[in-house]
Amino acid sequence: MPTLKKKVEFFGGGIHLGVPVKLVVKPSKKIGIFFRRTDIVGSKSILARYDNVGDTKMRNTTVGNLGGAHVKTIEHLMAALFIAGVDSANIEIAGPETPILDGSAMEFLNAFIAAGVTGGKYKRIIVRRPVVVTARDAMRQVPFFTRMKIYLMNFISGRKLDGFVKLAPCDNDSLNINATLVYKEKIIGKQSFSYSYDGTKKSCRDFLKNIARARTFGKYSEWEYLKAHGMGRGATEKNVIALNNNGDGTLNKVYWPDEFVRHKIIDAIGDMFTSGGFVVGNLESYKGSHAMNNMVLRKLFSCPDNYDIVE
């Protein structure tokens, strides 16, 4: 049950709500990443596990009871904990959404590495049989009228509903991720990126060098709409790559031309960590989403023949 050697504090606004909050990650002797809302009197701990993940339609991963205590946008923090090798932590947060900080996993990860990690090895969840979730499967979860609207918009824009997320057995002791994005915006186009995590310092260094800084992205033209609908209020030119209205350039500088797909690796790692351990397998994400990442874990755990747990 690896945990931090000392507590680490962060402060800042969330990407969607923008309200600044304090977040404290504390060492723990109990396996699991637990969130507790300190701004709600008597609120219980929420285990950051796939079966507590709700509403991902705001393009994030939220844990908890949506009608009650919940924490939004946990994926970058979860990815940083995973890469740092921390599977046991108590996280206190004074609001409903984690600070977005620089929009990536970098600040979280650097702080965890500086604090140090102690104790034991990860619980491994070894994928034994392939499981796949398609964009069509994910669409069936969407309420009827919203679904029809999306079908119509896809039809008009010529966007295909051919995405999928697949978990399959692998022959190394690693989580091997391959992510692909396909966008009609020329600045993104089709991009793929691969990354393997095997728990060594080297794979942590690879992540720091090639992935940790990658930020999420959005269209500048959609920003006003998002803000009006309670999203993207904490977005700034520092924490989000803004695509121009033509889709052939960005308003702020990118760290790499394929920063877009590199960020998808962060999201996938954070989502896979809601399995409660180190998923050993091949993860293929083709036009994947938080919703599909969550569904593939639910499918994996729906049958004991699909996986083995090695403590």
Ligand SMILES: [Zn+2]
């Ligand atoms: Zn993200």
